[in-house]
Amino acid sequence: MKKNVLLGLTLMVFCFIAGGIYIASSIQSVTLNLGRVVSFHQVEFLREELEHNIKAVQTDLLLQGSPHASSFDHSVALIETLEDSADICLSCHHSEKTTHRLGEFVKAIEHYMTLLSRSLTMQANNVRLENARMEAFSQGENLLQDIKTLSTASAGKISERITKIQGDIKATNYFLMACLVLGPVAIVIMAGLFLKRFTGSIDTLVHAAQVLERGDLDYRIAQPLKGEFHTLAGAFNGMAASIKDEQQKFETAHKSYRTLFETAGEAIMISRLDEPPGLILSANRAASDLYGYSIDELQTMNLVHLVPDGQEQEFLEQIRKAGDSGEWQHRRIQRKKKDGALIDVALSMGPMQQGEQKHLLTFCRDITEQLRAEEEMQRSNQMALVGQMSAGLAHEIKNPLAGIKISLDVLAEDLELKPEDKELFGKIGNEIGRMEKLLKSLLNYGRPPQPQFDLFDMNRLLANTLGNVEAVAYGKPELTVHFKKELATDLPRVEADSAQMQQVFLNILLNAVDALETEGTITIATDREDENSIRIRISDSGKGISEAALEKIFNPFFTTKSKGTGLGLSICKRLIEQHGGRIDVESQKERGTSFIIILPLIQKIGGLAA
Amino acid sequence: MMSRVPSDGIRTGSVVFMRWMVLFLFFLIPVGCNRQEQPASGSIPAQGSRTLKIGLVPEQDIFAQKKHYEPLLSQLGKELGVALEIKMLPRYGDIVENFHKLDLDGAFFGSFTGALAIEKLGVEPLARPRYLDGASTYYGLIFVRKGSGIHTAEDMRDKRLVLVDRATTAGYLLPLAYFKALGIADYKSWFKESYFSGNHEDAIREVLAGYADIGAAKSTVFYRLAKTDHRLLRELEILAISPHVPANGLAVRHDLADDLKEGLKQHLLTMHRKEAGRSILAEMQIEKFIETTARDYRPVLDYAADLGLDLTSDLPLDD
Numbered sequence: 001m002k003k004n005v006l007l008g009l010t011l012m013v014f015c016f017i018a019g020g021i022y023i024a025s026s027i028q029s030v031t032l033n034l035g036r037v038v039s040f041h042q043v044e045f046l047r048e049e050l051e052h053n054i055k056a057v058q059t060d061l062l063l064q065g066s067p068h069a070s071s072f073d074h075s076v077a078l079i080e081t082l083e084d085s086a087d088i089c090l091s092c093h094h095s096e097k098t099t100h101r102l103g104e105f106v107k108a109i110e111h112y113m114t115l116l117s118r119s120l121t122m123q124a125n126n127v128r129l130e131n132a133r134m135e136a137f138s139q140g141e142n143l144l145q146d147i148k149t150l151s152t153a154s155a156g157k158i159s160e161r162i163t164k165i166q167g168d169i170k171a172t173n174y175f176l177m178a179c180l181v182l183g184p185v186a187i188v189i190m191a192g193l194f195l196k197r198f199t200g201s202i203d204t205l206v207h208a209a210q211v212l213e214r215g216d217l218d219y220r221i222a223q224p225l226k227g228e229f230h231t232l233a234g235a236f237n238g239m240a241a242s243i244k245d246e247q248q249k250f251e252t253a254h255k256s257y258r259t260l261f262e263t264a265g266e267a268i269m270i271s272r273l274d275e276p277p278g279l280i281l282s283a284n285r286a287a288s289d290l291y292g293y294s295i296d297e298l299q300t301m302n303l304v305h306l307v308p309d310g311q312e313q314e315f316l317e318q319i320r321k322a323g324d325s326g327e328w329q330h331r332r333i334q335r336k337k338k339d340g341a342l343i344d345v346a347l348s349m350g351p352m353q354q355g356e357q358k359h360l361l362t363f364c365r366d367i368t369e370q371l372r373a374e375e376e377m378q379r380s381n382q383m384a385l386v387g388q389m390s391a392g393l394a395h396e397i398k399n400p401l402a403g404i405k406i407s408l409d410v411l412a413e414d415l416e417l418k419p420e421d422k423e424l425f426g427k428i429g430n431e432i433g434r435m436e437k438l439l440k441s442l443l444n445y446g447r448p449p450q451p452q453f454d455l456f457d458m459n460r461l462l463a464n465t466l467g468n469v470e471a472v473a474y475g476k477p478e479l480t481v482h483f484k485k486e487l488a489t490d491l492p493r494v495e496a497d498s499a500q501m502q503q504v505f506l507n508i509l510l511n512a513v514d515a516l517e518t519e520g521t522i523t524i525a526t527d528r529e530d531e532n533s534i535r536i537r538i539s540d541s542g543k544g545i546s547e548a549a550l551e552k553i554f555n556p557f558f559t560t561k562s563k564g565t566g567l568g569l570s571i572c573k574r575l576i577e578q579h580g581g582r583i584d585v586e587s588q589k590e591r592g593t594s595f596i597i598i599l600p601l602i603q604k605i606g607g608l609a610a
Numbered sequence: 611m612m613s614r615v616p617s618d619g620i621r622t623g624s625v626v627f628m629r630w631m632v633l634f635l636f637f638l639i640p641v642g643c644n645r646q647e648q649p650a651s652g653s654i655p656a657q658g659s660r661t662l663k664i665g666l667v668p669e670q671d672i673f674a675q676k677k678h679y680e681p682l683l684s685q686l687g688k689e690l691g692v693a694l695e696i697k698m699l700p701r702y703g704d705i706v707e708n709f710h711k712l713d714l715d716g717a718f719f720g721s722f723t724g725a726l727a728i729e730k731l732g733v734e735p736l737a738r739p740r741y742l743d744g745a746s747t748y749y750g751l752i753f754v755r756k757g758s759g760i761h762t763a764e765d766m767r768d769k770r771l772v773l774v775d776r777a778t779t780a781g782y783l784l785p786l787a788y789f790k791a792l793g794i795a796d797y798k799s800w801f802k803e804s805y806f807s808g809n810h811e812d813a814i815r816e817v818l819a820g821y822a823d824i825g826a827a828k829s830t831v832f833y834r835l836a837k838t839d840h841r842l843l844r845e846l847e848i849l850a851i852s853p854h855v856p857a858n859g860l861a862v863r864h865d866l867a868d869d870l871k872e873g874l875k876q877h878l879l880t881m882h883r884k885e886a887g888r889s890i891l892a893e894m895q896i897e898k899f900i901e902t903t904a905r906d907y908r909p910v911l912d913y914a915a916d917l918g919l920d921l922t923s924d925l926p927l928d929d
Contacts, residue, residue: 117672
């Protein structure tokens with residue numbers, strides 16, 4: 001395009017210069033021709049003047065010798081005028097032929113002047129003087145004749161030349177008029193073609209830009225453009241492709257962001273930092289779930305609305321502080337749900353720059369369960385510590401107690417006791433036995449023995465254990481227990497410590513028996529939890545466990561029995577956990593209680609496979 | 611011609627333009643055609659406002675004589691800063707008779723008129739030319755056509771005599787002396803016809819053309835004319851020559867301002883040292899100008915005295 005523009009401009013400049021030169025040369029030519037025409041007229045005038053002067057000199061010559069003769073000075077002046085007019089006339093001709101002819105004429109004039117001089121200076125008799133004058137006169141007449149001849153001969157040529165010059169001038173005029181008419185037409189046509197090509201390319205580019213503006217990023221300029229427009233079209237297509245790539249990247253990033261935002265487990269909200277601070281602009285599904293508001297509702301609310309009553313100003317200060325300092329704040333606080341309930345959350349908030357806008361980004365996570373687990377962990381640690389202390393204490397008490405028991409037995413055998421004393425000694429022995437049993441439990445809880453894993457049939461172990469428990473139940477005539485077994489037939493052998501497992505099952509089953517008041521059903525069931533573990537359920541239809549007791553049921557020393565140690569279930573839980581499993585309890589008041597044990601099929605650490 | 615243009619259909623604007631162009635050319639072209647015109651008055655314009663009138667005697671064709679001296683006087687006028695006006699005189703004698711009447715400031719006198727003017731008018735001679743052959747003088751010639759058989763006084767009887775002017779050495783004094791030597795006491799009665807051509811060139815042409823049988827003229831004119839007209843040497847026979855007399859020199863009136871006198875004299879004497887001056891002098895076949903005094907004209911007076919003419923008394927300069 002640039003080349004075409006330069007070429008066009010060069011062509012136009014060349015045309016203008018050429019036209020200017022031609023016009024200038026035409027004007028010069030016309031001027032020259034007009035000058036020649038004028039010269040021809042001037043020649044005629046000069047010829048007439050010369051003829052007139054010769055005639056004047058001739059007249060003066062004829063008057064010489066007469067009383068009317070002119071003075072010498074006048075005659076000389078007259079002849080000099082003649083000479084001057086001859087010089088002027090003859091100096092204007094340049095053609096060789098004419099110059100030669102006029103050269104002869106000049107000689108004739110010089111001779112005429114010589115004769116005139118002779119007639120003026122001669123002092124002789126009248127006859128001689130008259131002859132001298134007549135000779136000069138005759139020469140003058142010859143000159144006049146020559147002038148006439150020259151005039152006649154040149155008149156025709158001059159007329160022809162004038163006609164030719166007029167023709168030339170007319171042709172030049174026609175050509176100039178044609179240039180004046182055709183020149184602008186040619187320029188207009190050139191400009192039109194140029195504009196058409198230029199605007200056509202521009203229209204294509206504008207159309208493409210409009211299509212792109214409408215969002216069609218797949219649009220490309222397909223029609224071939226020329227010159228710089230071709231380069232521009234290529235750049236445009238490249239730009240469109242780049243925009244498309246960037247849009248895809250943006251969409252991917254945006255999608256990722258949206259997915260992350262919407263599927264995040266934490267409640268994420270974006271709110272204003274400027275006035276009004278805390279106004280929620282965006283919230284994710286987790287936020288909706290956390291607070292109980294719909295997303296649309298959240299996006300009309302302020303973060304302050306989620307703050308427990310009385311803490312609004314404090315939170316606003318925290319928002320401003322986060323905005324001013326630019327530092328992230330992390331804290332555990334309480335938030336208010338839609339139903340007014342307070343929840344414990346971990347809140348992180350800090351500024352977020354979006355373009356020129358500065359917003360507040362908040363992450364909020366429900367930590368109720370975490371707090372509970374932490375509390376449980378803490379309690380477990382405490383219980384473990386208590387257990388260890390108790391075991392230590394039991395170990396220290398065990399030996400003195402054994403000494404007391406032996407001493408008591410020796411005294412009972414050596415001393416002659418009254419029957420009431422023997423009974424007292426028997427009670428002391430029973431209480432010492434109870435203490436030993438308690439100490440044994442404490443030691444078992446505080447220092448559980450390492451499990452000895454082997455593969456065995458869990459159904460069979462359960463059935464055997466249930467048989468022992470049936471015997472115990474039959475020993476209680478006031479109680480009618482129905483035992484029910486729902487054992488999976490395809491249950492694989494389990495790698496575990498069978499003795500510890502039997503201890504666990506026995507403890508739970510005896511508790512179940514104790515939970516029955518007069519009659520009830522105890523059910524044992526096994527099944528596959530998944531491909532790597534089994535599930536064992538032991539249920540009773542007893543009185544059930546209160547919710548408050550249920551929370552503490554695995555705590556050591558917690559018991560609802562009057563003579564219980566409160567260590568049975570806690571030991572069970574500890575043994576199950578030593579096997580990499582878990583134990584849960586479900587209970588409904590007056591409906592019964594179920595213990596669910598999940599055990600892995602294979603022990604990873606310390607097992608047979610290790 | 612101009613009225614034809616609209617009839618050819620050309621627009622009025624173009625016609626107006628053409629008319630202006632032609633009008634413009636009418637102003638331009640006469641200037642171009644007249645660019646070689648010379649002032650008709652014969653004056654040589656110069657820087658100064660003062661004009662000196664310089665007279666010329668018809669040594670040759672009066673128009674040729676004027677052209678002959680115009681470049682010299684023009685250059686002289688430029689160098690002096692004065693205008694020099696050439697005053698052409700029809701006869702030699704007129705320059706003496708009309709010197710004051712014509713209000714002349716000076717003149718290029720012939721030897722005879724120079725001597726006469728020194729004696730009668732008291733003019734001061736300043737300079738005279740020295741020609742390319744080294745001579746600053748000329749002499750008179752008496753000539754006839756070859757084959758005319760005219761050699762003696764008897765041969766000359768009833769022949770036609772052409773002289774130049776009574777106020778010329780070569781054109782009058784020499785023939786008188788020559789005729790006297792031949793024993794012709796009165797040439798007017800000896801010859802069938804005697805007349806004055808008025809200038810030396812015409813005297814030569816008269817004999818050459820057969821209008822006269824015997825003629826007299828000065829050597830400088832004779833040989834200058836002989837260079838362009840070879841018939842002179844081929845067809846004319848010289849019978850006698852006169853003693854050498856000073857060539858035509860410039861003499862000015864005695865009361866002319868001294869600075870002008872000195873200026874004219876010095877510029878003439880140094881003209882050959884300048885390129886422009888050398889060119890002009892070469893055209894006149896002059897090597898340079900040399901100083902001349904009244905004493906240089908003494909031989910003319912002596913020559914006249916030998917003929918019994920007293921130039922201090924009234925000389926019959928005309929019939």
